[in-house]
Amino acid sequence: xxxxxxxxxxxxxxxxxxxxxxxxxxxxxxxxxxxxxxxxxxxxxxxxxxxxxxxxxxxxxxxxxxxxxxxxxxxxxxxxxxxxxxxxxxxxxxxxxxxxxxxxxxxxxxxxxxxxxxxxxxxxxxxxxxxxxxxxxxxxxxxxxxxxxxxxxxxxxxxxxxxxxxxxxxxxxxxxxxxxxxxxxxxxx
Amino acid sequence: xxxxxxxxxxxxxxxxxxxxxxxxxxxxxxxxxxxxxxxxxxxxxxxxxxxxxxxxxxxxxxxxxxxxxxxxxxxxxxxxxxxxxxxxxxxxxxxxxxxxxxxxxxxxxxxxxxxxxxxxxxxxxxxxxxxxxxxxxxxxxxxxxxxxxxxxxxxxxxxxxxxxxxxxxxxxxxxxxxxxxxxxxxxxxxxxxxxxxxxxxxxxxxxxxxxxxxxxxxxxxxxxxxxxxxxxxxxxxxxxxxxxxxxxxxxxxxxxxxxxxxxxxxxxxxxxxxxxxxxxxxxxxxxxxxxxxxxxxxxxxxxxxxxxxxxxxxxxxxxxxxxxxxxxxxxxxxxxxxxxxxxxxxxxxxxxxxxxxxxxxxxxxxxxxxxxxxxxxxxxxxxxxxxxxxxxxxxxxxxxxxxxxxxxxxxxxxxxxxxxxxxxxxxxxxxxxxxxxxxxxxxxxxxxxxxxxxxxxxxxxxxxxxxxxxxxxxxxxxxxxxxxxxxxxxxxxxxxxxxxxxxxxxxxxxxxxxxxxxxxxxxxxxxxxxxxxx
Numbered sequence: 001x002x003x004x005x006x007x008x009x010x011x012x013x014x015x016x017x018x019x020x021x022x023x024x025x026x027x028x029x030x031x032x033x034x035x036x037x038x039x040x041x042x043x044x045x046x047x048x049x050x051x052x053x054x055x056x057x058x059x060x061x062x063x064x065x066x067x068x069x070x071x072x073x074x075x076x077x078x079x080x081x082x083x084x085x086x087x088x089x090x091x092x093x094x095x096x097x098x099x100x101x102x103x104x105x106x107x108x109x110x111x112x113x114x115x116x117x118x119x120x121x122x123x124x125x126x127x128x129x130x131x132x133x134x135x136x137x138x139x140x141x142x143x144x145x146x147x148x149x150x151x152x153x154x155x156x157x158x159x160x161x162x163x164x165x166x167x168x169x170x171x172x173x174x175x176x177x178x179x180x181x182x183x184x185x186x187x188x189x
Numbered sequence: 190x191x192x193x194x195x196x197x198x199x200x201x202x203x204x205x206x207x208x209x210x211x212x213x214x215x216x217x218x219x220x221x222x223x224x225x226x227x228x229x230x231x232x233x234x235x236x237x238x239x240x241x242x243x244x245x246x247x248x249x250x251x252x253x254x255x256x257x258x259x260x261x262x263x264x265x266x267x268x269x270x271x272x273x274x275x276x277x278x279x280x281x282x283x284x285x286x287x288x289x290x291x292x293x294x295x296x297x298x299x300x301x302x303x304x305x306x307x308x309x310x311x312x313x314x315x316x317x318x319x320x321x322x323x324x325x326x327x328x329x330x331x332x333x334x335x336x337x338x339x340x341x342x343x344x345x346x347x348x349x350x351x352x353x354x355x356x357x358x359x360x361x362x363x364x365x366x367x368x369x370x371x372x373x374x375x376x377x378x379x380x381x382x383x384x385x386x387x388x389x390x391x392x393x394x395x396x397x398x399x400x401x402x403x404x405x406x407x408x409x410x411x412x413x414x415x416x417x418x419x420x421x422x423x424x425x426x427x428x429x430x431x432x433x434x435x436x437x438x439x440x441x442x443x444x445x446x447x448x449x450x451x452x453x454x455x456x457x458x459x460x461x462x463x464x465x466x467x468x469x470x471x472x473x474x475x476x477x478x479x480x481x482x483x484x485x486x487x488x489x490x491x492x493x494x495x496x497x498x499x500x501x502x503x504x505x506x507x508x509x510x511x512x513x514x515x516x517x518x519x520x521x522x523x524x525x526x527x528x529x530x531x532x533x534x535x536x537x538x539x540x541x542x543x544x545x546x547x548x549x550x551x552x553x554x555x556x557x558x559x560x561x562x563x564x565x566x567x568x569x570x571x572x573x574x575x576x577x578x579x580x581x582x583x584x585x586x587x588x589x590x591x592x593x594x595x596x597x598x599x600x601x602x603x604x605x606x607x608x609x610x611x612x613x614x615x616x617x618x619x620x621x622x623x624x625x626x627x628x629x630x631x632x633x634x635x636x637x638x639x640x641x642x643x644x645x646x647x648x649x650x651x652x653x654x655x656x657x658x659x660x661x662x663x664x665x666x667x668x669x670x671x672x673x674x675x676x677x678x679x680x681x682x683x684x685x686x687x688x689x690x691x692x693x694x695x696x697x698x699x700x701x702x703x704x705x706x707x708x709x710x711x712x713x714x715x716x717x718x719x720x721x722x723x
Contacts, residue, residue, distance in 0.1 A: 042623075047582045089215045096219035139219040146215045154208055158200050165200075169207040176210025183218060 021158050026068035028152030029081065033061030035145040042141060057088065068156075075164065081156045082168055085149045086175070092142055093179060097188035228529050229412040229432040230420060236278050237413070237433060238440055241517070241537040243276065245444035247405055248384060248437055251292035253302075254723055260301040262723040263294060267323055267367075267381060268309045274438060278417040283310060283321075283379035289438045290407045290458065291365070291383025296356045298389035304365075305723055307349040308715075314375070317421075321346060322369045323376060327385055328498060329363035329480055329654055330354050331632050331671070334678035339709030340370035340592060340695065341600060350715040351723075358634075359560060359652075360392035361482035362454045362500045364407075370592070374460050374687035378411070378421065378429055380438075382458045391558070392483060396551040398452040398504065404444070406518075406536060408495070409435045409458045426585070426692040427624065428461025432529035434520070436536045443515075443537040447545035450506045450552070452477070457495045460687045463523035463625060463657070466535065467492035468505065470516050475552050478502035481634035481652025483557040488647040494523060496627030496657035498685040501648055504552050505538075512542035524660055525624050560652040562634040565612055565667050573614040574605055578626045578658060578684065578694065585684065585694035592683075592695040600679070600710070605698040607670040609677050614638065615666045619658040626689065629655045631680035632700065635668035655685055670700045678707030 040054035064081050067073060095101040157168045182188045230237065253261040270287045271279045285291030296302050310321040322345050326338025335342065336352045344350050363385040367376035384405055397403075410431035412420040423429050433440050457464060468474065468491075475487040480500050493501055510516055518535045522528050577588050584591055587604070595602050607613055615635075619626050634652040637645035641662055649656070656664050671677060683695035706712055 044580075086211075089211065093215050093218060142219060143216055146212075150208060150212045150215070154200065154205075157204075157208075165204075169204050172211050173207035176207070176212070176214055179211060179214040179218075183214070188218060 019159075021155050022068060022073065025078075025081070025152050025155035025159065026065045028148050028155060029061050029068060029085070030065035032085075032145055032148045032152060033058045033065060035141060035148065036061060039141055039145065060084070073159070075160060078156050078159050079164065079168075082153055082160075085153045085156070086172065089146055089149055089153075090175070092146055093188070096139060096142065097183070229422070229430065231415045232275075232278070232413040232417060233415075236275055236417070238276055240441035240531050240534040241443045241515075243439050243442045245442040245536065246437055246439055247293075248290045248407070249288060249292045251286070251294050260303055261296065262303045262305070264305045264307065264723060265291070266307045266309050269311055272380075274411070274435065275413065275417065275433075275440065278413070280413070280417050280419060281315075282419070283376065283381055285365075285381060285383050288383070289380035291381070293384040293386060293405065294365070296354070296385065296387045298356055298358065298360060298387055300356055302354045302356060303723070304352045304354065305349055305720070306344065306352060307720070308344045308346050310346050312346050317375060319372055319375075321372065321376065323381065324368045324370070325350075325352060325365055326368035326631075327352065327354055327363055327365045328629070329358070329361055329500070330356070330385075330387075331358055331676055333676045333712075334680060334707045334709035335712035337631055337680060337709065338368035339679070340368060340681060341596070342710050342714070343369055344715035345717075348715040348717050349720055350713070353713075356387055358387060359482035359557075360389040361387050361478065361480070362405075362456065362502060363387060364456055364458065364498075364500070366458070368681075371691045371693075374423065374429060374691050375421065377458070377687055378419065378460055382407070382409075384454070384456065386454070395483075395553060395556060396549045397477065398450050399549050400546070402447075402449065402546075402549070403452045403454070405437060405454045405456070407435075407437050407456045407458050408464060408535065409438075409460075410462045410532070411435060423460075423688045425583075426688045428526075428686050428688045430460075430462055430527050430529075432532065434532065434535055441531065441534050441536065443539050445541050445543075446507050446538045447543050448508045448510065448512060448540060449545050449547065450504050450508070450550050453503050453505065455493075455495060455501045455503065457497050457499055459497055461497065462526045462532075463497065463627070464495045464535070465492055465521040465523050466495060466518055467521060468516055469519050470510070472505070472509070472516070474503045474505045476501055476503050476648045476651075477552060477556055479649065479651030480654040481560055481562060483560070484651035485557060485559045485563060486555055487552050488650060490647050492521065493648040494646065494657060496625065496655060496685070497687070498627055498629055498655045499653075499657065507538065507540050510540045512540055514540050516540065523625065560634065562636045562652040562668060563650075565636055565669060567614060567638060567667055569612040570614040570667060571611055572605075572607070573616060576604070576615055576617045576628075576682075578617065578619045578628065579621060580624070585689040585692055587682070587684075587694055587696045590696055591693035593693050595695075595697055600697075602696075603679065603699040604682065604696045607698070607700055609671045609673045609675060609701045610669065612667070612669045615668070616663060617656065617658050617666065618663045620661060622660045624686075624689075625660055625662075626658045626694070627655050627685040628658050628682065629685045630666075630668070630682045632676065633668045633670060635666045638665040638667050640664050670698075676707070677701035678703050679709055 036054045036058035040051045043050045255262040265285045272282045306325045322343035324338045324342050367381040412431040414420045473489050473491050477487045516538045520533050637649045677700045679697050679699045681697050683690045
């Protein structure tokens with residue numbers, strides 16, 4: 001997946017003129033940065049690592065937006081923006097459809113008493129055999145953020161040379177297909 | 190490279206579709222858990238009864254094993270057993286004397302009770318693998334610390350302990366439940382909770398509904414696994430929410446009522462679910478008592494908010510409802526308690542034309558002399574303390590501290606150390622919009638002075654021992670700490686979302702001196718071996 005995306009990074013040094021599409025890419029990236037600040041606030045209870053991640057992401061996106069708007073946005077830079085943003089989308093998907101990120105969100109796995117505190121921590125239902133169940137919160141902020149990031153990705157991709165753009169979009173197609181296959185297979189859910 | 194090849198126009202429909210495949214996945218898949226969260230139980234829906242099809246029942250009343258001139262003696266075994274919450278479905282439970290809820294104890298003010306709690310639970314929880322130590326708290330009773338169910342005063346399986354209750358308080362609805370440190374939520378969810386009613390001369394002189402017209406409503410919510418066992422999920426210690434509402438251990442029951450007034454003693458015994466209750470026909474009802482007993486005057490309302498462990502006694506008049514009509518007590522829900530398909534349903538009243546006893550069918554305008562907690566004024570307070578309830582780095586904390594900090598300090602750290610008889614104001618702040626905290630202060634009855642600077646809700650204008658601290662709310666509480674000849678020592682204060690309590694939103698205060706006679710762990714420890722006669 002990521003290998004397909006990595007191939008699109010073009011030769012450095014090509015500067016892109018200021019166009020509405022470039023401004024759109026900058027605006028979408030900036031808005032996504034702002035939304036990650038909101039996400040940091042929303043996850044204050046999840047620990048410093050999670051909050052720090054959101055704030056670092058916000059900082060990177062705001063910086064990228066400024067560079068897109070004002071700096072010499074090269075193809076290499078655009079490719080990095082696309083790659084980074086797609087990575088964030090994949091991370092979001094993984095976080096909401098698997099329990100891979102639970103340890104970072106304070107979800108413990110040990111179903112035993114331990115230490116002098118004797119805490120019990122579980123990730124699933126108990127008393128007798130059953131599958132874990134979640135009572136998730138509506139991911140409204142995440143959905144809005146991903147939508148904005150996808151717009152930014154599209155805009156950034158549109159600025160790329162035709163061959164690179166095709167590679168990027170083909171890579172995204174493959175990634176999307178893989179995600180749906182994993183969902184159908186029950187890996188994501 | 191031409192501008193055209195770089196323009197947005199170069200993105201054709203096919204390109205958009207390519208991105209759309211990932212986009213739809215990223216936008217849609219995270220929602221599936223939410224959209225399918227209308228139920229939690231994994232058991233076949235056909236095995237869960239339709240709401241209001243199960244007949245109502247009250248918990249049994251426990252008879253004392255012995256009485257003497259001053260004291261009633263009770264014996265309760267905490268056991269694992271298989272019961273049926275869902276008709277025809279066996280569910281492993283833990284209960285007091287094999288009953289969920291446990292049997293009701295009825296006490297008289299001024300007459301002492303001794304309750305022997307015998308821990309006959311398995312040595313290890315069959316699924317969670319923890320040792321099920323228990324510590325029984327009589328919630329609402331100003332007990333001495335060693336009989337208060339202190340977290341740390343734990344009876345291991347095979348041990349027993351005699352809890353002594355002075356019943357020196359005003360008439361009220363109390364409940365006894367497990368308070369074993371770090372496992373309270375699991376133990377209560379499995380069934381370790383029951384009612385304890387204290388009456389007194391003031392209450393007995395009132396013409397309030399009594400006997401069959403004085404009805405307990407113990408509310409809880411559970412979920413079921415495929416095989417009928419209880420399903421436990423505490424959502425990263427945020428709370429346990431079931432999709433089956435129980436009243437006295439029965440799913441959405443129906444109670445047949447006569448066309449007269451009924452007194453309902455409502456207890457929210459849920460782990461984490463708050464309720465906002467109203468009658469389906471919008472009919473007003475009267476709140477006559479709160480956690481600490483009778484209000485000075487009834488409050489007429491159309492809805493009440495009931496946080497975990499709160500008790501409200503209400504009187505509903507069915508005289509205006511035609512025979513044959515059905516009225517439901519429904520749950521409008523509170524913020525941050527997930528609603529499932531039937532979370533809005535609680536209990537149904539089927540009004541009958543049956544003959545009834547017309548006596549004790551009145552709610553007087555004046556119920557009782559002002560409760561001592563309600564007679565306090567803010568000017569009497571000598572100290573104001575502030576308490577922040579918050580989640581920090583994944584832990585539930587009070588002013589940044591947890592019960593682990595108390596344990597690590599050998600049970601010495603205290604949040605406050607009032608002298609017996611002191612009056613204080615506690616200002617409790619919940620600055621989060623993501624959760625609410627019903628704060629329980631042991632030993633005392635308090636008055637809710639204000640909620641966000643405004644007067645408390647009508648139903649809160651009576652003596653309380655739990656206060657609902659909602660999202661982004663600050664409540665001010667006024668209380669007197671015992672008296673020079675009353676109990677002293679260390680008592681807990683904690684969130685009554687039991688998952689929060691277990692992980693680890695609990696601290697303690699100390700009234701007066703802490704000495705060997707009131708040491709909550711060592712003054713009256715649980716005992717092993719054969720029981721002595723009661």
